[in-house]
Amino acid sequence: MTIVELINQIDKAFDGAEHSETSLRQFVLTNKFGLSRDITDSEWSEAGKNRVDTKWQEIPDSEIQECDSMLAHMDSVEFRYFLPAYMTYALKNYQESTWGNDILTSIIFSLYPSSKESDLYTYGVRQLSLLDNSQQLAIVVFLRFVASSVDYSNSDANIALERYWNKVIRNI
Numbered sequence: 001m002t003i004v005e006l007i008n009q010i011d012k013a014f015d016g017a018e019h020s021e022t023s024l025r026q027f028v029l030t031n032k033f034g035l036s037r038d039i040t041d042s043e044w045s046e047a048g049k050n051r052v053d054t055k056w057q058e059i060p061d062s063e064i065q066e067c068d069s070m071l072a073h074m075d076s077v078e079f080r081y082f083l084p085a086y087m088t089y090a091l092k093n094y095q096e097s098t099w100g101n102d103i104l105t106s107i108i109f110s111l112y113p114s115s116k117e118s119d120l121y122t123y124g125v126r127q128l129s130l131l132d133n134s135q136q137l138a139i140v141v142f143l144r145f146v147a148s149s150v151d152y153s154n155s156d157a158n159i160a161l162e163r164y165w166n167k168v169i170r171n172i
Helices: 001-016 023-035 041-049 061-067 075-094 102-110 118-128 134-149 155-170
Strands: none
Touching: 001 075, 001 134, 023 041, 023 061, 061 075, 075 102, 075 118, 075 134, 102 134, 102 155, 134 155
16 A cells, blocks of 8 residues: 555545644643643633634644644543544654654654553543544554554554454454
């Protein structure tokens, strides 16, 4: 499968995903301050005011670059909305140095529920819980592409496939 075909599969599978009320910049704000202090209404509004997306396909690459990966902080609705934008971004930047940066690593990490602690595993499975069969299949194809890539040899993609996604795909 070519990158263009994979991007088209992701686009088709995730088209119509419910819009997230929280913007990527608002996730950055939450990540930055978290529990250390209250985020003011003004800060929250400011972080969301320049948002341009009404569907995930409209999320600019520049926003993903600016905000980095926030997938670990998202609930299932938000995760389903932002994940395809991140996967598409990684594929579009396949030949660039971006391929080996933290965004791709974060995508793969977010697609593999941790088995180290039961709470983390439960959280990870909950993030993936709204994905339908076509979305799950698109994720598997994405992970297979990453795992087989000469430019990015990532054993984590293989681990995600072997320990989680190959089992999920058998049930589709």
